[in-house]
Amino acid sequence: MLKQEPFSPTRGARMSSSDFDTVVYVANAGDGTIGSYRLHREHGRLEPLATTPAAENVMPLALSPDRRFLYAAIRSQPLRVLSYRIEDDGALTPLGSGRLEGSMAYISTDRRGRHLLAASYGDSVVSVSPIGADGVVGDVTQTCPTGSNAHAILATPDDRHVLATNLGDDRLAQFRFDGQLSANTPDAAATDPDVGPRHFVFSPCGRFVYVLGEFDASVTTFALDADSGTLSRRSVCAGLPPESELTRGMPREEIPDGDDTPRIWAADLHISPDGRHLYLSERTTSTLSTLRADPETGSLTFVANQATVAQPRGFEIDPQGEFLVVAGERSDHLALYRVDAASGELSHASDAPAGTKANWVEIVTLPR
Template sequence: MSVKRALGVAAIVLGTAVVSGVSQAATYAYVSNADSQDISVFSLDESNGALAPVQTVAVAGTVMPLALSPDHLRLYAGLRSKPYRVVSFAVNPLDGRLIELARAPLADSMAYVSTDATGRYLLSASYGGNLLAVNPIGRDGVAGDVQQTVKTGPMAHAIRTTSDNRFAFASVLGADAWLRLKFDAANGRLADDAAPAYSLPPKSGPRHFVFSPDQRFTYLIDELDGKLHVLAFNRAGDNVKPIQTISILPPDFSGDKPWGADIHLTPDGRFLYASERTSSTLAAYKVDTASGKLTRIGTYPTEKQPRGFNIDPSGHYLLAAGQLSTSLSAYRIDRKSGALSAIGQYPVGKGANWIEIVRFDGTNGN
């Protein structure tokens, strides 16, 4: 399908959604499967957490990082096989299906993609290329060609902007650094600061991170040492202060080395979860929203080598994939304790590694 025709089809679909409205609230999950080179699409029943297959979308490349636009009407998929590309999809709010709109070059093999707060720019981090990059996103929601690259230390792993769009932060695994870069939202330009926002102990390997809903705290998971860091962010002074470091490893951990992967908060910020690949477990924590500090709730077995997981927008369910598993596990989150209870397993493709979840509220948006 040509770009022009794809945009036309997407406009018709989205226009229908605006006119008729989605009949009821609907939640959809997207799972990237690197080895089978496709994306699994599911609908999620909010009443019980059950998943139903909707679509399998071939992407003809090693698909890994995914990112949703702020309005949730676009999904961006990064391909880590040559030629390195970002695929822009329209998300149909009527049934969750994806419509491919276009492909554009990425600066390298990107381990992470995200949008800025406005959805006008796609930011990415390259583990192998040791760089960050920016692609513009057009008014049609389609990502364009690379407009900027910024060199980092070895193994850049993740990049996210703050909610006010003043800064982008990036973790650089090989440099044990968490970078702060000023972000010019008017033209999508990153300006690197001379010193990291936070320097971690040697061989920590900072990987993914999330901001608390009020943006007062950042939770940063290490890949190499089994640790999770809580950082306080002073937005007035633009500085970062460490307030806690806690283990993600199960009490009976017996592997050769830790292998931290992903981290997510419930939307209300009350519970946090982290995945550890060597033990194939999820660690759960209660968050003191006043201090940002964490208290361990428990450890839960999950799919083998859980590189990616996510939490639905209601905060009731957690979905986890394993890179060495062809199943997706669904869990119910206890709203009082944060404990997880397994409620189902569902087939996905090979090399499942990333999950994004979107909810449409039953009118014409989310």
């Protein structure tokens, strides 16, 4: 198993936080724009920098492995992915667009930055698109039917396999990957029934995969076999406090008209760079939860749950693990939190104005 090292904006000596700028990018689906902000670490605040045009229903975003390019999927017609170069000052320069065959709920690059992977919830497909040497994503070259409601897709740390969640089938599809996808053996790993696996992350060591259940806010831990690219289920941890009054969720399109029962609606999941804490967002209660992770066993323990912006769909932890930025689809502002490395505690630092239906966050460190 290849060990993943924390991202460093330059090679060589370890850098301190004063050696680089941190820029936050946020997709605003309602405005059709990408907002950018400078993170001032010493003051704990976000400074709005620019608003870059994209298109209606811009979501999701993804970064290239070298952090030189930003990609944005457009979920309005024509379906496509936009490529931007990240300039030295954090500005975004449009480079081109590539056709997508589906409305993509999630995009990511492979570990070498040569291919864009995408998952479509509505079309229940995953796809592969080429990324040129200039960083531009071309038209899709492979589209694969998968289980019901594909929701997230990531390459394994060694880039030889790909995993994708199928929310409607309570499983993770398992693929071999050599620039094209082919079904692995077995072709899927299962979560518990009616979990609705949505987003997932790898532990920094690459040994574990943590999967968020949209319908119960649980996080399932899987062990990853690096050689085979297959998963084995280890444990499940609740992501909401026991006293939560929410009922188990269900697909929004299946909720009867007039039924306003408060249901679990978990959204996003991220792990601290040291692999010791996971965070998840729940949209119905507009909260963030903190879980403690054992890097040796992958086991999780619920720590805390706290209020945040309205309907928090997306958030991200900065590469240094010092701050967390969260966007709410029904909020007019972003929230910035300081992260206590020892306890994982989140303390609110400040807010910043956001666009309409802000939904996805990516964070880049740039050397000064």
